[in-house]
Amino acid sequence: MGSTPQGxxxxxxxxxxxxxxWQVFVQSILSRAALPEWEGMWVTLKQEEVRRDLVKCKLDExxxxxxxxxxxxxxxxxxSKGQ
Numbered sequence: 001m002g003s004t005p006q007g008x009x010x011x012x013x014x015x016x017x018x019x020x021x022w023q024v025f026v027q028s029i030l031s032r033a034a035l036p037e038w039e040g041m042w043v044t045l046k047q048e049e050v051r052r053d054l055v056k057c058k059l060d061e062x063x064x065x066x067x068x069x070x071x072x073x074x075x076x077x078x079x080s081k082g083q
Contacts, residue, residue, distance in 0.1 A: 010038040014045070022048075 012035070015026050025048050029035065036044060 007038055008035050011035050011041045014041060 011029075015029060018026055029041070029044070035041075
């Protein structure tokens with residue numbers, strides 16, 4: 001009570017609070033030799049969120065039009081590589 005979680009505690013809290021649909025992502029973080037620091041974890045979470053949004057957009061577009069613009073394919077590739 002009254003204390004702020006630090007470093008790895010923040011990472012653990014974040015991983016424990018992520019929804020069920022993110023469990024594969026959580027397991028990939030937990031399977032690492034060492035948990036990332038909070039700043040690295042935050043970047044990793046944001047990259048995964050962007051990647052998921054791009055995949056969702058691609059799926060939505062492919063179901064609507066049947067073709068994907070080249071720029072979106074490149075963005076999805078960069079997001080999956082963490083760039």
